Amino acid sequence: MKFSLLATFLTLAPIAFGLDGQVGIHDPSTIVLCDRKFYTYGTGGSSLVSDDGWTWRRGTALPRRGLAPDVIHLGDRYYVYVAANIGAQPKAAINMISTKSLDPESPDYKWEEGGVVASSDGIEDCNAIDPGVFLDPTDGRLWLTYGSYFGYIRLVELDPKTGKRRNPNEQPRDLAINCEASDMMYHDGWYYLLATHGSCCRGADSGYNIRMGRARKVTGPFLDAEGIDMIRGGGKLLIGSGSRVIGAGHFGLLDLGEGIFKFSMHWEADLDRGGASVLDIRPLLWKDGWPVAGENAKEGTYEIESVRTGTALEMAVEGMPVGGRRGRGGRGGGPGGPGGGGRFGAAAPGGPPAPGNPPPGGGMFAGTGAPIPPQDVAEVSKNWPGGNLDARLAVYLCQAQQKWAIAPVANAGGYPGSPYFKITIAGTDRALAATEDAELVVLPSFTGAPEQLWRLDQLADGSWRIMPKAVPNSKELLALSAVGSSSATLSKWDPKSEKHHWSLKTP
Amino acid sequence: MKINRKLLAAAACFALAAIAADPVAPVTLTSPNTPEKVPDADGFIQRWLLLEPIPANGLTDSAVQAIVKKEYFPNQFTVIPRDGDKVTVGDAQLTWHAVDTKLYNVNLYHFAHALGKPTSDVLFWAVTIINCPREMTGVRLAIGSNAASVWWVNGKEVIGIYGDRQTVIDDGVSRRLTLNKGPNVVRTAVVNGGGATDFCARFLDAADKPLKGFTVSLK
Numbered sequence: 001m002k003f004s005l006l007a008t009f010l011t012l013a014p015i016a017f018g019l020d021g022q023v024g025i026h027d028p029s030t031i032v033l034c035d036r037k038f039y040t041y042g043t044g045g046s047s048l049v050s051d052d053g054w055t056w057r058r059g060t061a062l063p064r065r066g067l068a069p070d071v072i073h074l075g076d077r078y079y080v081y082v083a084a085n086i087g088a089q090p091k092a093a094i095n096m097i098s099t100k101s102l103d104p105e106s107p108d109y110k111w112e113e114g115g116v117v118a119s120s121d122g123i124e125d126c127n128a129i130d131p132g133v134f135l136d137p138t139d140g141r142l143w144l145t146y147g148s149y150f151g152y153i154r155l156v157e158l159d160p161k162t163g164k165r166r167n168p169n170e171q172p173r174d175l176a177i178n179c180e181a182s183d184m185m186y187h188d189g190w191y192y193l194l195a196t197h198g199s200c201c202r203g204a205d206s207g208y209n210i211r212m213g214r215a216r217k218v219t220g221p222f223l224d225a226e227g228i229d230m231i232r233g234g235g236k237l238l239i240g241s242g243s244r245v246i247g248a249g250h251f252g253l254l255d256l257g258e259g260i261f262k263f264s265m266h267w268e269a270d271l272d273r274g275g276a277s278v279l280d281i282r283p284l285l286w287k288d289g290w291p292v293a294g295e296n297a298k299e300g301t302y303e304i305e306s307v308r309t310g311t312a313l314e315m316a317v318e319g320m321p322v323g324g325r326r327g328r329g330g331r332g333g334g335p336g337g338p339g340g341g342g343r344f345g346a347a348a349p350g351g352p353p354a355p356g357n358p359p360p361g362g363g364m365f366a367g368t369g370a371p372i373p374p375q376d377v378a379e380v381s382k383n384w385p386g387g388n389l390d391a392r393l394a395v396y397l398c399q400a401q402q403k404w405a406i407a408p409v410a411n412a413g414g415y416p417g418s419p420y421f422k423i424t425i426a427g428t429d430r431a432l433a434a435t436e437d438a439e440l441v442v443l444p445s446f447t448g449a450p451e452q453l454w455r456l457d458q459l460a461d462g463s464w465r466i467m468p469k470a471v472p473n474s475k476e477l478l479a480l481s482a483v484g485s486s487s488a489t490l491s492k493w494d495p496k497s498e499k500h501h502w503s504l505k506t507p
Numbered sequence: 508m509k510i511n512r513k514l515l516a517a518a519a520c521f522a523l524a525a526i527a528a529d530p531v532a533p534v535t536l537t538s539p540n541t542p543e544k545v546p547d548a549d550g551f552i553q554r555w556l557l558l559e560p561i562p563a564n565g566l567t568d569s570a571v572q573a574i575v576k577k578e579y580f581p582n583q584f585t586v587i588p589r590d591g592d593k594v595t596v597g598d599a600q601l602t603w604h605a606v607d608t609k610l611y612n613v614n615l616y617h618f619a620h621a622l623g624k625p626t627s628d629v630l631f632w633a634v635t636i637i638n639c640p641r642e643m644t645g646v647r648l649a650i651g652s653n654a655a656s657v658w659w660v661n662g663k664e665v666i667g668i669y670g671d672r673q674t675v676i677d678d679g680v681s682r683r684l685t686l687n688k689g690p691n692v693v694r695t696a697v698v699n700g701g702g703a704t705d706f707c708a709r710f711l712d713a714a715d716k717p718l719k720g721f722t723v724s725l726k
Contacts, residue, residue: 484680
């Protein structure tokens with residue numbers, strides 16, 4: 001960030017679909033997990049903690065307050081890098097502090113000072129704030145990027161055993177200009193440098209946006225999708241303002257394991273929270289070798305379609321064609337079969353066409369001559385059995401038992417980025433649930449039990465993982481699985497299997 | 508314009524029948540000549556007892572359930588027939604035939620057509636026996652059929668697929684079940700509307716891989 005920000009954030013009222021609880025923060029660090037709690041640290045000593053990644057509350061301030069910290073977990077310690085200007089910018093220094101636990105209640109919550117790892121003298125072309133720490137998964141080397149607008153974003157190497165500068169006499173490398181809040185990640189043979197462009201700290205007038213370049217080496221050069229080097233101002237957009245939120249900044253990779261990747265950031269102004277700066281968590285997708293900002297699940301009515309089979313989840317009842325059952329025109333037939341006819345004009349066995357404009361040419365392909373309204377669930381559900389019903393897959397035919405309402409459940413907790421959802425047949429209270437033998441059932445009504453709550457994570461390809469909050473008698477991570485073209489079940493999550501990938505389509 | 512594939516298949520079969528007015532040999536089916544058979548490389552069960560077709564009409568969920576639950580012959584849900592056994596259904600005497608299929612699927616059209624029997628608007632019963640060297644838990648019966656079918660394992664209904672459909676490998680998959688050590692009876696009723704008709708079946712293990720390590724016999 002350009003200037004010190006010491007604002008005190010007020011408790012903010014929860015709004016559906018932004019993160020829940022107290023989420024006010026500016027320049028959040030990468031989110032880390034410690035003893036099953038999520039932690040992030042922001043400018044001015046602010047910190048947030050969450051039990052599930054959805055509902056957040058105020059945490060304990062760092063012992064060293066400063067600008068835009070970043071944090072990494074290495075071995076048995078958490079290393080925090082936090083900057084402070086020494087007098088006027090751009091004279092600044094980044095200090096490292098470390099502890100074995102981030103939980104103030106833990107006996108291991110003991111911070112130790114690690115000293116300065118990078119600095120700027122106020123004259124050189126760099127403002128040594130906004131650190132971003134990166135562990136190279138290919139060789140275990142540890143790196144720190146830093147800088148803010150004045151001059152360059154720079155790179156120095158750290159010692160992964162101590163978190164300190166590996167060789168203080170080695171000159172930092174210049175990576176980018178005209179940006180701040182840099183961070184790195186590695187994916188499929190490429191190093192990605194993510195940095196925030198635009199202006200911060202102006203509320204709804206902030207032009208903050210997160211951009212990126214990629215390189216084959218950690219030292220660059222980092223080129224954007226147009227081939228422009230970030231050191232010449234290049235940068236492909238990852239995420240900018242949209243909807244009711246303005247000014248995206250301070251990317252932090254959130255690797256949840258099991259193939260689920262998200263990222264943290266802050267919005268300069270959430271219009272639904274009075275223009276406050278707030279934490280957000282979004283899915284991280286990939287397209288053509290570039291990260292793409294995904295969307296958390298939204299309330300709505302969907303077709304839930306298997307990526308593997310192309311068939312759709314439905315409650316196992318006998319379907320009624322939209323517009324009513326029409327006679328089949330006949331299929332010809334083999335020896336002994338019914339005669340053909342009907343395809344090109346013979347009267348359908350189901351009776352004459354419905355009233356409306358006369359179908360041009362008539363015949364089974366002419367339709368009714370009038371728009372067919374969506375299926376009325378109140379009407380067709382009269383023929384549905386009561387009690388528990390199976391769930392299965394079928395070719396999607398726009399029928400009522402194939403349309404699922406996905407809606408957040410209040411006070412049921414959540415996971416990084418989203419609350420838990422209930423999944424019901426649209427227009428009814430019939431709820432999808434997990435059974436104790438790890439199968440699926442559609443219950444007559446939703447009661448809020450854990451096996452009726454669902455977690456929806458958007459995956460790298462834009463499809464979704466759909467998991468129950470709990471499966472009775474199971475501790476395994478089970479996800480909705482298209483085990484057959486017409487059959488769905490719950491099975492151990494495998495990120496590489498299309499069985500577990502689902503499309504949410506607006507019907 | 509999209510044309511129903513089954514219409515084309517049926518038309519092709521009809522043309523074939525017009526050329527060969529007499530029944531043709533079921534080229535994909537042979538008589539078993541070994542006591543036991545192992546599943547094929549992909550786990551498909553290739554040995555079955557098939558009953559000659561019974562007239563039946565209807566492919567919706569409720570129609571198929573009504574068709575397969577109607578009693579056509581004594582002990583139809585428990586009988587382990589032998590090759591050549593006969594049952595009386597209505598006025599017709601129908602015969603059980605033991606077959607091995609050369610393919611992953613059992614072509615019921617070949618079966619019925621070769622016998623000069625109808626292939627459309629009919630019900631086929633099929634039975635086989637899976638012999639397991641040990642109890643196998645967490646497995647699933649995975650089937651496909653043209654058209655609708657209902658399946659039983661050791662007398663318990665485990666899966667049904669309905670409507671006018673083509674055979675797709677692993678289309679319907681049962682819930683997890685346990686195969687007993689020793690013989691296990693797999694039974695199906697396949698209902699066809701018109702044109703081609705066939706089915707395929709295999710078991711999947713707990714990792715959804717084809718189950719092997721068992722033999723198939725008809726006794």
